[in-house]
Amino acid sequence: MTETNFTIFHFVITFMLILEIKIQLSDGSESVVDRSKRGLIHVPKDLSLKTTVLNISHNNISELRTSDTLSLPKLKILIISHNRIQYLDISVFKFNEELEYLDLSNNKLKKISCHPAVNLKHLDFSFNAFDALPICKEFGTMSQLEFLGLSATQLQKSSMLPIAHLHINKVLLVLGDLYGEKEDPESLQELNTESLHIVFPTRKEFHFMLDVSVSTAVSLELSNIKCVLDDNGCSYFLNVLSKLQNNSRLSSLTLNNIETTWHSVVMMLQLVWHTSIEYFSISNVKLQGELTDTNFDYSDTSLKALSIHQVANDAFTFEQGNIYRIFSNMNIQNFTVSGAHMLHMLCPLQNSPFLHLDFSNNLLTDTVFNNCGTLVRLETFSLQVNQLKKLVNIAHMTKEMKSLQQLDVSQNSLSYDESEGYCSWTISLLSLNMSSNRLTDSVFSCLPFRVRVLDLHNNRIMRIPEDVTGLEDLQELNVAFNSLAHLPGCGTLGSLSVLIIDYNSISNPSAHFFESCQKMRSINAGHNPFQCTCELREFIQRIGQVSSGVVEGWPDSYKCDYPESYKGTLLKDFHVSPLTCNTALLIVTIGVTGLALAVTLTVLCICLDLPWYLRMVCQWTQTRRRARNIPLDKLQRTLQFHAFISYSEHDSAWVKSELLPNIEKEDIRICLHERNFVPGKSIVENIINCIEKSYKSIFVLSPNFVQSEWCHYELYFAHHNLFHEGSGNLILILLEPIPKYSIPSSYHKLKTLMAQRTYLEWPKEKNKHALFWANLRASICIKLMERSEE
Ligand SMILES: *[C@@H]1O[C@H](CO)[C@@H](O)[C@H](O)[C@H]1NC(C)=O
Ligand SMILES: *[C@@H]1O[C@H](CO)[C@@H](O)[C@H](O)[C@H]1NC(C)=O
Ligand SMILES: *[C@@H]1O[C@H](CO)[C@@H](O)[C@H](O)[C@H]1NC(C)=O
Ligand SMILES: *[C@@H]1O[C@H](CO)[C@@H](O)[C@H](O)[C@H]1NC(C)=O
Numbered sequence: 099m100t101e102t103n104f105t106i107f108h109f110v111i112t113f114m115l116i117l118e119i120k121i122q123l124s125d126g127s128e129s130v131v132d133r134s135k136r137g138l139i140h141v142p143k144d145l146s147l148k149t150t151v152l153n154i155s156h157n158n159i160s161e162l163r164t165s166d167t168l169s170l171p172k173l174k175i176l177i178i179s180h181n182r183i184q185y186l187d188i189s190v191f192k193f194n195e196e197l198e199y200l201d202l203s204n205n206k207l208k209k210i211s212c213h214p215a216v217n218l219k220h221l222d223f224s225f226n227a228f229d230a231l232p233i234c235k236e237f238g239t240m241s242q243l244e245f246l247g248l249s250a251t252q253l254q255k256s257s258m259l260p261i262a263h264l265h266i267n268k269v270l271l272v273l274g275d276l277y278g279e280k281e282d283p284e285s286l287q288e289l290n291t292e293s294l295h296i297v298f299p300t301r302k303e304f305h306f307m308l309d310v311s312v313s314t315a316v317s318l319e320l321s322n323i324k325c326v327l328d329d330n331g332c333s334y335f336l337n338v339l340s341k342l343q344n345n346s347r348l349s350s351l352t353l354n355n356i357e358t359t360w361h362s363v364v365m366m367l368q369l370v371w372h373t374s375i376e377y378f379s380i381s382n383v384k385l386q387g388e389l390t391d392t393n394f395d396y397s398d399t400s401l402k403a404l405s406i407h408q409v410a411n412d413a414f415t416f417e418q419g420n421i422y423r424i425f426s427n428m429n430i431q432n433f434t435v436s437g438a439h440m441l442h443m444l445c446p447l448q449n450s451p452f453l454h455l456d457f458s459n460n461l462l463t464d465t466v467f468n469n470c471g472t473l474v475r476l477e478t479f480s481l482q483v484n485q486l487k488k489l490v491n492i493a494h495m496t497k498e499m500k501s502l503q504q505l506d507v508s509q510n511s512l513s514y515d516e517s518e519g520y521c522s523w524t525i526s527l528l529s530l531n532m533s534s535n536r537l538t539d540s541v542f543s544c545l546p547f548r549v550r551v552l553d554l555h556n557n558r559i560m561r562i563p564e565d566v567t568g569l570e571d572l573q574e575l576n577v578a579f580n581s582l583a584h585l586p587g588c589g590t591l592g593s594l595s596v597l598i599i600d601y602n603s604i605s606n607p608s609a610h611f612f613e614s615c616q617k618m619r620s621i622n623a624g625h626n627p628f629q630c631t632c633e634l635r636e637f638i639q640r641i642g643q644v645s646s647g648v649v650e651g652w653p654d655s656y657k658c659d660y661p662e663s664y665k666g667t668l669l670k671d672f673h674v675s676p677l678t679c680n681t682a683l684l685i686v687t688i689g690v691t692g693l694a695l696a697v698t699l700t701v702l703c704i705c706l707d708l709p710w711y712l713r714m715v716c717q718w719t720q721t722r723r724r725a726r727n728i729p730l731d732k733l734q735r736t737l738q739f740h741a742f743i744s745y746s747e748h749d750s751a752w753v754k755s756e757l758l759p760n761i762e763k764e765d766i767r768i769c770l771h772e773r774n775f776v777p778g779k780s781i782v783e784n785i786i787n788c789i790e791k792s793y794k795s796i797f798v799l800s801p802n803f804v805q806s807e808w809c810h811y812e813l814y815f816a817h818h819n820l821f822h823e824g825s826g827n828l829i830l831i832l833l834e835p836i837p838k839y840s841i842p843s844s845y846h847k848l849k850t851l852m853a854q855r856t857y858l859e860w861p862k863e864k865n866k867h868a869l870f871w872a873n874l875r876a877s878i879c880i881k882l883m884e885r886s887e888e
């Protein structure tokens with residue numbers, strides 16, 4: 099092998115290894131397929147090889163073939179109940195080596211062909227059409243079998259033999275309608291199971307003699323016991339029960355779907371009383387007849403718990419005192435009567451061993467156990483769904499129940515009014531369920547002292563009084579589905595650690611809650627109509643700080659209800675700025691901003707001489723506007739200079755070093771009377787000549803100028819009416835301030851101009867000079883016709 103070949107070989111091996119690992123990994127994944135209720139007539143063919151669970155129950159499948167199951171090597175659980183299969187060859191599963199659970203109940207199976215299926219743990223052939231028990235000798239190898247469902251119309255002891263050595267957990271034996279023609283009472287003798295459930299034929303009176311006591315079962319359930327026509331009072335069935343007395347293994351008995359008389363039921367009870375049975379349960383009972391005064395022998399019993407569920411009475415007008423008397427004096431720990439239309443219960447005559455009573459779903463009223471002092475050991479008591487009305491009576495009922503810890507009076511019509519008097523609960527009560535009643539705020543003055551768990555959900559409570567006393571031990575409070583508007587404080591509820599207060603009317607919960615309730619482990623306040631306004635911010639903040647897991651349902655159950663624009667928004671996502679919410683802060687902010695603005699303005703005014711700038715800007719804009727109003731072309735034709743400048747000799751230094759360099763630089767032509775002097779004319783004539791050829795006249799004003807030069811112009815101006823046409827052509831630069839008194843009183847025009855402040859002030863500060871010049875240039879800037887200078 100060359101080196102290259104070896105490398106390729108190596109690569110291929112690695113690739114195959116990876117592939118194999120991948121296949122193994124995908125094997126591990128479960129594949130559950132539900133094709134129930136599809137009207138299928140065959141097992142579907144399009145199933146994945148990896149299918150481990152297949153449910154094809156409630157279809158119309160009539161046949162199972164090897165080809166149906168061949169392609170399902172990983173199948174573990176197969177449910178084909180409620181189909182129409184008549185015949186089964188168990189060898190169809192020979193390739194389903196991992197099959198553990200096979201449910202073929204409720205088919206039409208009559209016959210099976212055998213094949214070992216050693217891995218089966220659950221095999222259900224119940225509710226089929228077998229005559230004899232479908233037990234093959236191959237079943238003897240199913241050592242893992244935990245559940246076996248069978249059905250038959252005949253039982254034979256011998257047919258059980260193949261599985262007699264197995265230790266099956268539960269056997270369900272359904273007897274077909276034809277059962278009972280030829281009975282072998284001993285037929286269950288070889289059945290080795292922990293738990294046995296026998297379903298007798300539905301439509302038949304119980305005339306069977308099957309000895310159920312011979313089985314090894316510890317737990318026995320018998321369904322469909324009908325003995326209404328039997329004048330001997332259900333004698334066959336009672337006979338079956340009586341045999342249980344010799345079976346000391348049996349500890350639990352359940353009877354299901356019984357149709358008989360009151361008398362027979364009491365007889366059954368009496369028989370069970372003297373067996374080894376500890377738990378006896380009767381459910382779905384249809385009773386008729388009356389109960390005459392019977393003596394009940396309570397002695398010598400193993401019974402601990404009796405449950406009676408769902409009792410329908412044909413006639414409920416008879417005197418029930420006898421039944422209540424028998425029930426109430428039973429010497430057992432647990433007693434349940436539910437869904438039995440029970441109207442009353444008597445107080446036990448002697449101290450009763452009842453520990454747990456459950457009378458839920460009956461018609462009991464407030465009078466139950468009134469003034470009853472013999473239930474001294476009772477620990478838990480349920481009166482859920484009855485006809486209880488006044489809480490004060492219930493409190494009174496518990497008064498003598500010295501051991502009562504848990505009471506459930508939920509789903510009644512309980513109410514309490516303080517005028518009804520004081521509630522004298524037993525002090526032992528720790529947990530009280532009063533949910534779904536008609537209780538209002540007043541219930542808080544009718545609570546047991548040491549109660550730790552209080553369920554008041556779905557009542558009519560609007561407020562938890564702040565001064566509620568005696569609830570120092572309360573740990574769990576459920577007040578969901580009430581009309582509370584506020585979260586309670588924990589001031590008087592010092593131990594509260596669980597609070598359920600969802601579905602109330604809390605719109606503005608106070609954040610103070612979290613400070614007050616330090617021990618809170620869990621709070622659920624969701625589904626309240628939260629008002630998403632400023633007041634809620636602190637609460638949301640606090641809820642966010644609380645460690646996760648404490649606030650149940652956060653954040654999904656906490657939504658804004660108001661205002662409309664926020665409706666449906668999660669509280670978590672509700673944000674408003676602190677500024678909008680804090681009025682004081684708002685006022686302070688506005689104040690501070692205003693102040694800052696004022697200070698800035700002042701600083702600007704003082705340091706930068708803002709008014710000066712403003713004036714300059716103002717003049718600039720005015721110049722612009724004026725310039726627009728003058729017919730330009732006309733001006734352009736007659737004018738030769740942009741401006742004429744007049745100044746005092748004293749100021750000539752400033753004019754030459756500052757003014758001229760700064761305005762002449764942008765192609766602006768200036769007429770100076772001494773520079774553009776026309777010989778032969780007087781100074782005044784020369785000045786006037788200059789003025790007429792210039793667009794603007796600039797006068798550099800200073801005290802010197804006013805004193806010595808102004809006189810040159812007054813006359814001319816007056817003559818040409820220049821002042822009245824508007825001083826548009828006049829630009830006054832105030833080089834130095836001129837005290838008012840220094841202006842001679844005859845210079846009216848100067849005085850007016852000064853008063854109107856229509857002059858440009860020469861700023862002393864250097865940084866203002868640029869703007870000054872710009873402004874000045876703007877006011878004299880105009881496009882002039884090119885002319886040769888004269
Ligand atoms: C099942 O099949 C039978 C006979 O083919 C037919 O009469 C019946 O309607 C089918 N039932 C369902 C639920 O499809
Ligand atoms: C199989 O499907 C039926 C009908 O849909 C359903 O009642 C049953 O619970 C399913 N069984 C299992 C084990 O999923
Ligand atoms: C119980 O067993 C004893 C003796 O083993 C027998 O005498 C008695 O008749 C049996 N009782 C019943 C009800 O089978
Ligand atoms: C009695 O009832 C209580 C409370 O329901 C339960 O915890 C207990 O297991 C029952 N005891 C018996 C013997 O059934």
Ligand SMILES: *[C@@H]1O[C@H](CO)[C@@H](O)[C@H](O)[C@H]1NC(C)=O
Nearest residue numbers: 482508509531533534551553
């Ligand atoms: C109170 O009873 C109701 C049913 O009526 C039940 O849903 C609830 O869980 C019970 N409360 C407690 C604290 O057990």
